[in-house]
Amino acid sequence: xxxxxxxxxxxxxxxxxxxxxxxxxxxxxxxxxxxxxxxxxxxxxxxxxxxxxxxxxxxxxxxxxxxxxxxxxxxxxxxxxxxxxxxxxxxxxxxxxxxxxxxxxxxxxxxxxxxxxxxxxxxxxxxxxx
Numbered sequence: 001x002x003x004x005x006x007x008x009x010x011x012x013x014x015x016x017x018x019x020x021x022x023x024x025x026x027x028x029x030x031x032x033x034x035x036x037x038x039x040x041x042x043x044x045x046x047x048x049x050x051x052x053x054x055x056x057x058x059x060x061x062x063x064x065x066x067x068x069x070x071x072x073x074x075x076x077x078x079x080x081x082x083x084x085x086x087x088x089x090x091x092x093x094x095x096x097x098x099x100x101x102x103x104x105x106x107x108x109x110x111x112x113x114x115x116x117x118x119x120x121x122x123x124x125x126x127x128x129x130x
Contacts, residue, residue, distance in 0.1 A: 001027045003044065007037035007063065008052035008081070013104070017050050020108045024115070025123050034058025038066055045072040048120070050102075053082040053089065061092055068097040077118055081106065 004026040006017045011032075018028045026048065031037035034055045041049075049067065053060040060080050067073045080093050081102045090101055099118045102110065112122055 001025060002047040004028050004048040004050060005031060005037060005040055005046040005076075006050045007031045007034060007055065008050070009033060009054075009056055010052070013052065013081075016106075017111075020106075020111045021048075021050070023108065024112065034060075034063040034066075037063060041067055041070065041073075041076075045070070046076050048115075049076050049078045051078055051080045051098075053080050053093070061089070061096055064093060064096040064098055077115075077120055079111075079114055079118075 002025065004021045006014050006028060008014050008017070009032050014030045018030065021028050029040055029046070031040050035057050051060050051063060055063065064078055064080070067076065067078070078098045079100050079102050080098045081104055082089070083104045085103065093101070100114045102114050116122055
């Protein structure tokens with residue numbers, strides 16, 4: 001089973017993302033801030049990181065750079081989520097190694113579409129119908 005780490009300071013967002021990702025056959029862990037998320041990555045690098053852009057103690061950009069700088073840090077797909085689309089922040093995130101942007105609020109269909117767009121295999125019974 002693939003492993004996902006959700007890094008978001010909102011318990012509600014973590015709960016919604018967890019339900020969606022568990023439905024997509026991910027084993028999910030959570031972190032409420034960037035420092036906790038980095039510790040989790042050092043213990044076990046996930047296959048997927050769902051990352052809030054605005055975090056306490058560490059912004060999403062710093063988190064992405066830190067993960068990508070670790071051994072195995074090139075491995076996880078990083079989806080970063082935000083409530084606003086600042087073109088400079090989006091460009092910085094992609095330049096640092098983020099794979100895709102997920103705008104809040106999101107739902108299961110959007111999450112599946114974003115994962116498919118970056119080449120993540122979705123179980124056939126969970127794929128979007130064309």
